[in-house]
Amino acid sequence: MIATSSPPKLALDSVTKRFRDSVRGRDTLALDGISFTIADGEFVCLLGASGCGKSTVLNLVAGFEAPTSGEARLDGQPVRKPGTDRGVVFQQPLLFPWLTILDNVAFGPMMNGASRDDARRRASEYLAFVGLADFAKHYPYELSGGMQQRVSLARAWVSHPLMLLMDEPFGALDAQTRLQMQEFLLQIWEERRTTVLFVTHDIDEALFLADRIIVMSARPGRVALDLPLSFGRPRRIDEIMSDPEYIRMKQRVMHAIRHDGGGDQPH
Amino acid sequence: MQPASRPFISVLAVGTALSLWWIVGHWRLADPVLLPGPEEVALTGYDLVTEGYRGVSLFGHLAVSVARALAAFALAVITGIPLGIAMGMSPTLNAVFDPFVQFLRPLPKLALIPLVVVWFGIGEFSKVLLIYLATFLTVVVAATAAVMSVPEGRLRAARSLGVNQLQLFRYVILPSALPELFTGVRVGIGIGWTTLIAAEMIASTSGLGWMVMNASAYLRTDVVMLGVLMLGVTGYLLDFGLVSAQRRWVHWMGKA
Numbered sequence: 001m002i003a004t005s006s007p008p009k010l011a012l013d014s015v016t017k018r019f020r021d022s023v024r025g026r027d028t029l030a031l032d033g034i035s036f037t038i039a040d041g042e043f044v045c046l047l048g049a050s051g052c053g054k055s056t057v058l059n060l061v062a063g064f065e066a067p068t069s070g071e072a073r074l075d076g077q078p079v080r081k082p083g084t085d086r087g088v089v090f091q092q093p094l095l096f097p098w099l100t101i102l103d104n105v106a107f108g109p110m111m112n113g114a115s116r117d118d119a120r121r122r123a124s125e126y127l128a129f130v131g132l133a134d135f136a137k138h139y140p141y142e143l144s145g146g147m148q149q150r151v152s153l154a155r156a157w158v159s160h161p162l163m164l165l166m167d168e169p170f171g172a173l174d175a176q177t178r179l180q181m182q183e184f185l186l187q188i189w190e191e192r193r194t195t196v197l198f199v200t201h202d203i204d205e206a207l208f209l210a211d212r213i214i215v216m217s218a219r220p221g222r223v224a225l226d227l228p229l230s231f232g233r234p235r236r237i238d239e240i241m242s243d244p245e246y247i248r249m250k251q252r253v254m255h256a257i258r259h260d261g262g263g264d265q266p267h
Numbered sequence: 268m269q270p271a272s273r274p275f276i277s278v279l280a281v282g283t284a285l286s287l288w289w290i291v292g293h294w295r296l297a298d299p300v301l302l303p304g305p306e307e308v309a310l311t312g313y314d315l316v317t318e319g320y321r322g323v324s325l326f327g328h329l330a331v332s333v334a335r336a337l338a339a340f341a342l343a344v345i346t347g348i349p350l351g352i353a354m355g356m357s358p359t360l361n362a363v364f365d366p367f368v369q370f371l372r373p374l375p376k377l378a379l380i381p382l383v384v385v386w387f388g389i390g391e392f393s394k395v396l397l398i399y400l401a402t403f404l405t406v407v408v409a410a411t412a413a414v415m416s417v418p419e420g421r422l423r424a425a426r427s428l429g430v431n432q433l434q435l436f437r438y439v440i441l442p443s444a445l446p447e448l449f450t451g452v453r454v455g456i457g458i459g460w461t462t463l464i465a466a467e468m469i470a471s472t473s474g475l476g477w478m479v480m481n482a483s484a485y486l487r488t489d490v491v492m493l494g495v496l497m498l499g500v501t502g503y504l505l506d507f508g509l510v511s512a513q514r515r516w517v518h519w520m521g522k523a
Contacts, residue, residue, distance in 0.1 A: 064423050084429035094424040097519035098442045108428035111438065141522035159429070
């Protein structure tokens with residue numbers, strides 16, 4: 001289902017990451033030879049139990065950390081440091097509390113040379129896009145957690161990144177808000193089709209959002225299962241949850257998580 | 268407790284304390300030399316405003332002390348915040364300066380008076396220096412901590428938005444540190460103000476701190492109490508001014 005002719009947007013090539021364990025005084029292997037590619041416009045969920053290194057993968061792609069060996073390539077260029085070509089949405093909104101909502105979104109363009117007026121005009125556009133035009137002059141602490149996360153999404157998106165990196169962005173929200181945010185994200189993603197790498201430990205979230213799920217095993221982190229999903233778009237949560245295929249996919253994913261890479265082996 | 272009832276309770280508590288003081292003074296329940304009543308202190312205050320104390324009017328003493336303190340505070344903030352920020356940003360600078368800061372900070376500044384006098388004489392410079400040292404050391408420590416406590420996640424968010432190192436410092440680290448910087452300056456100025464008496468023990472002829480010390484030698488308890496009240500009220504007003512500025516400029520403090 002991925003066109004083999006077009007080059008991938010993102011490629012991870014045998015990425016290994018060791019952390020120095022200062023307590024035990026020896027190295028911990030966090031990621032062991034991770035390789036996968038993401039096609040242009042693809043929505044991929046990276047799924048795994050906590051501690052499996054899925055956030056480390058995202059941090060490497062974002063350029064916050066460097067791999068011990070191997071490399072991540074965005075449009076063929078090795079990732080060396082953070083940049084506006086990758087928009088990052090974190091688990092916490094991490095907005096700047098001293099700036100208004102509008103100026104939070106305008107921050108990126110302004111730091112990259114846009115005039116204040118131009119940056120604010122673009123920010124307004126994206127605030128309207130995430131449905132928060134009326135809150136432009138508010139401060140982050142005046143907004144709910146879900147609304148702040150929508151601002152964070154606008155802030156990541158306003159610089160026209162080549163891809164969006166999302167690190168459990170809805171993990172801190174209550175179940176009701178989380179579902180709303182998932183539906184909201186799909187709705188706006190279907191308009192833009194930006195390439196997305198979305199890290200989560202929530203199987204239902206991954207099944208609802210993704211074109212493809214990559215399951216990671218824990219300690220050391222390896223790719224345990226690479227599973228394309230066939231649900232059509234636009235998706236409705238009630239429709240796909242009653243699809244028999246949904247149950248089968250969920251079972252395969254759960255199996256892969258429990259048996260650390262056993263998804264492709266007979267039992 | 269209703270939020271609105273807080274100031275009311277405070278006013279009531281202060282009013283009660285003043286009334287007790289007035290009762291003790293008015294009915295001569297204590298020796299007036301030991302505890303002069305509010306009426307006597309007020310009369311003394313009127314005397315000192317019109318006649319002055321040892322040749323300087325009461326407001327003259329106040330002005331001298333406030334001028335010394337403000338000069339010291341201004342210098343402490345101008346020098347302490349940049350040094351503290353530099354120490355917070357650079358582990359090397361931190362390693363160089365931290366031992367000195369940590370050695371000097373807990374030291375009672377009274378102990379430094381003989382050295383300061385020997386090195387810098389008995390002029391205004393030595394007095395301002397003592398207040399400055401007390402304030403400066405507190406501000407440095409607070410500014411270092413403020414910079415080091417900027418959340419890593421916020422720095423990452425900024426980097427992913429494409430800021431360079433200079434922009435990161437100017438537009439993210441500085442505003443992030445601002446609430447704690449303000450608190451550090453408030454604490455530093457509070458400590459600096461308490462050093463005033465020590466500073467004015469150095470061969471002075473004016474100032475609230477000097478007035479209190481001088482009056483105590485002559486058992487002028489009324490002047491001592493007046494001086495103590497004015498020291499306290501001035502310190503309170505200084506802090507009140509800073510809290511107001513903090514509310515205005517760091518409106519997000521405690522909310523995010």
